[in-house]
Amino acid sequence: MSEHSLCQEFLSQISDYLDNNIDPLTCDELEKHLVDCPNCKIFVDTLKKTVYLYQQQEADINVPSEVRGRLFKVLSLDDLTH
């Protein structure tokens, strides 16, 4: 993968591509490359999936109610908790 110049170019722009932060022409070129290069396709798919899995995990994290209670107490705001 790394020996292919288009793959290297793709790699160097992968973050901007994922963030939709590249111009439409470059985006088209990269997407055409993805059709021809199975390795880059796997790479971008697994990279997207990696971020997605962390985002899913993040959605399950909540502040425990006892943590909130202790925080309000430390800040002397416990008379204002609802």
Place this chain on the structure above:
Amino acid sequence: MQEREPISIKALKAGDRDAFAAMVDAYSPKLYKLALRMLGDPLEAEDILQEAFLKAYRGLENFRGGSKLSTWLYRITANEALMRLRKHELDTVPVDEPLLLDDGAEIPRELKDWCCLPEAELMSAEAQDTLDIAIKALSPTLRAAFVLRDLHGLSTREAADVLQTSEAAIKTRLLRARLQLREILSSYFSERMERLSNV
């Protein structure tokens, strides 16, 4: 964090306790998540959260409003977390030195397509543990960039403002973090695919 600041800065500076409580309620979930991701330990995350709000309380009179309230609170929390990590010497270096391209981007080594694994596999307890291990293996600065950008949805500029660095530095850190995480997860899920195919 694109939403409008819901808290009156004027009321906060005037010592309005209701306004401060509203600020704590509005921002503590995000700041707790940031601290938990950075430290990886609920007790330390709680400690960081308390310390951050105490510092915010003491520093309110010096808050000039040059940045958003949320950015200011994120900065206090991130600084606290990074200081704690330095103190504990938890700054870990990846075991494998990454292969680098000319521009510093890493060359991917794991190229097996594990996206087709069933959701139950991707979200299993073992997979969740692997996600935790992988994020802890990032250096604190890479971790902070990844958490703020990809998990909290801050823009590059906002993350740069929080971490008091350049936008270019945030972009580089985010790329390196994403690549390192992908490598570790790919290694784990590729092995899972092989194990499943041998059952």
